Amino acid sequence: MTLIAIEWDDAAGDDGRGACRLLDQTLLPGRTTFRDIRSTDDLVTAIAELAVRGAPALGVAGAMGVVVAMDEGARSGWDEAQVQQAVDRVRHARPTAVNLAWGVDQVRPLMEQGRDAVLAAAREVARDDEAANRELSRLGADWLLERLDRPRLRVLTHCNTGSLATSAWGTALGVIRELHARDRIELVYADETRPLLQGSRLTALELASDGIPHVVQADGAAASTILRGLVDFAVVGADRIAANGDAANKIGTLGVALACADAGIPFMVAAPWSTVDLSMADGSGIEIEERSGDEVTVLNGTRLAPVDSSGFNPAFDVTPARLVDAVATERGVAEPRRGTDLTSLGR
Numbered sequence: 001m002t003l004i005a006i007e008w009d010d011a012a013g014d015d016g017r018g019a020c021r022l023l024d025q026t027l028l029p030g031r032t033t034f035r036d037i038r039s040t041d042d043l044v045t046a047i048a049e050l051a052v053r054g055a056p057a058l059g060v061a062g063a064m065g066v067v068v069a070m071d072e073g074a075r076s077g078w079d080e081a082q083v084q085q086a087v088d089r090v091r092h093a094r095p096t097a098v099n100l101a102w103g104v105d106q107v108r109p110l111m112e113q114g115r116d117a118v119l120a121a122a123r124e125v126a127r128d129d130e131a132a133n134r135e136l137s138r139l140g141a142d143w144l145l146e147r148l149d150r151p152r153l154r155v156l157t158h159c160n161t162g163s164l165a166t167s168a169w170g171t172a173l174g175v176i177r178e179l180h181a182r183d184r185i186e187l188v189y190a191d192e193t194r195p196l197l198q199g200s201r202l203t204a205l206e207l208a209s210d211g212i213p214h215v216v217q218a219d220g221a222a223a224s225t226i227l228r229g230l231v232d233f234a235v236v237g238a239d240r241i242a243a244n245g246d247a248a249n250k251i252g253t254l255g256v257a258l259a260c261a262d263a264g265i266p267f268m269v270a271a272p273w274s275t276v277d278l279s280m281a282d283g284s285g286i287e288i289e290e291r292s293g294d295e296v297t298v299l300n301g302t303r304l305a306p307v308d309s310s311g312f313n314p315a316f317d318v319t320p321a322r323l324v325d326a327v328a329t330e331r332g333v334a335e336p337r338r339g340t341d342l343t344s345l346g347r
């Protein structure tokens with residue numbers, strides 16, 4: 001099954017412009033529904049609701065969002081300033097993943113050449129992302145296999161980093177797919193990833209559709225699974241990686257990294273170069289999105305916590321470079337824990 005998270009559908013709508021088509025990830029795995037996005041409001045809402053999510057997919061959403069704003073502007077008679085304001089709204093729809101702003105910035109300079117030029121560039125952002133993911137997965141798998149000598153490996157991952165989180169293939173899940181293709185995966189422990197369950201809803205869906213052996217576990221089980229010796233390495237994605245290797249990713253990643261360090265097993269971050277933010281020397285300046293507490297206290301519309309209890313819901317954490325053994329990118333593998341930071345791969 002090919003799960004395409006985001007693409008431009010030229011045939012959508014009736015004015016010849018098409019629409020940005022999103023697979024609505026809030027409804028997976030139960031329902032496969034698409035949202036045809038033709039307005040900035042709808043795109044910002046879809047990003048905020050996590051209908052489209054995952055840093056590289058947000059990069060594509062940013063790039064295609066510029067086309068959405070231009071088309072909406074043309075339909076609604078906006079002036080240039082109004083179109084630019086709409087583009088800025090897309091750029092800031094979520095704060096932590098640098099890819100969203102990066103995707104906007106990749107195509108924004110082409111606006112004066114017209115929407116077709118912007119759309120072509122946005123499609124190129126998507127194509128390049130898939131190529132980067134396949135390459136970083138190959139390099140990441142090579143790095144791991146040079147260090148781990150079990151015939152088949154047991155891996156733990158957190159959140160969803162597959163086709164659904166990218167334009168195709170995936171990052172951390174891409175590394176797992178690559179190892180599976182080489183017949184080197186025994187079992188994947190997929191953390192369920194509270195509160196929005198990207199692990200149990202989305203990662204498990206992708207693993208099942210690829211026939212990769214896996215189990216879903218509660219996030220709270222991860223440290224114990226690692227310290228019991230049931231895991232050979234962990235691999236996760238990232239939303240923003242600072243120059244020194246500090247990496248922001250889904251809340252709960254830091255605990256996985258701490259357990260890996262204690263157990264002495266590799267902790268790998270896998271991400272395309274579009275997730276690396278060399279303007280940040282370290283992770284202290286990374287803005288952590290704080291989402292509604294209701295996502296913690298309410299599950300599937302049912303309130304679990306007492307009405308007088310509020311939720312605390314930071315969506316990401318920052319794993320310090322000292323806990324990151326490897327950052328696999330399409331440019332090569334950096335080893336922050338051993339002192340090679342991301343600038344060694346910068347061009």
Ligand code: MRU
Pocket residue numbers: 050053054055056097158159160161162165166170171172198236237238239249250251315
């Ligand atoms: O809130 P989400 O679902 O957008 O968070 C996603 C993650 O944290 C992913 O691990 C990260 O974006 C990398 S996706 C390849």
